Amino acid sequence: MRTSKPITVTLGSQQKSLDARLESGAYSSASEVLRAALRALDREEEALNEIMREKIREAIDDPAPDINADVAFARIERLHAERMKSGQ
Numbered sequence: 001m002r003t004s005k006p007i008t009v010t011l012g013s014q015q016k017s018l019d020a021r022l023e024s025g026a027y028s029s030a031s032e033v034l035r036a037a038l039r040a041l042d043r044e045e046e047a048l049n050e051i052m053r054e055k056i057r058e059a060i061d062d063p064a065p066d067i068n069a070d071v072a073f074a075r076i077e078r079l080h081a082e083r084m085k086s087g088q
Contacts (some may be wrong), residue, residue: 009034018030018033018034021033
């Protein structure tokens with residue numbers, strides 16, 4: 001029994017990339033290219049999620065005192081205002 005369903009995809013400028021992979025012989029179908037791309041995207045997202053989990057763990061374990069949210073937002077607003085004045 002089939003667990004997937006056919007879909008229609010418009011690739012735009014990525015069509016050249018797909019065609020090049022098919023022409024190289026690395027893949028035998030557009031479906032194979034898209035499955036490989038989705039697996040790569042899954043790996044990338046998982047790696048980013050792990051980085052974020054680690055950053056959160058570091059922040060939670062940081063012995064430095066917490067900064068009040070009002071103070072933090074005031075600093076951000078000040079930095080933003082300074083950048084706007086300097087044209088950055």
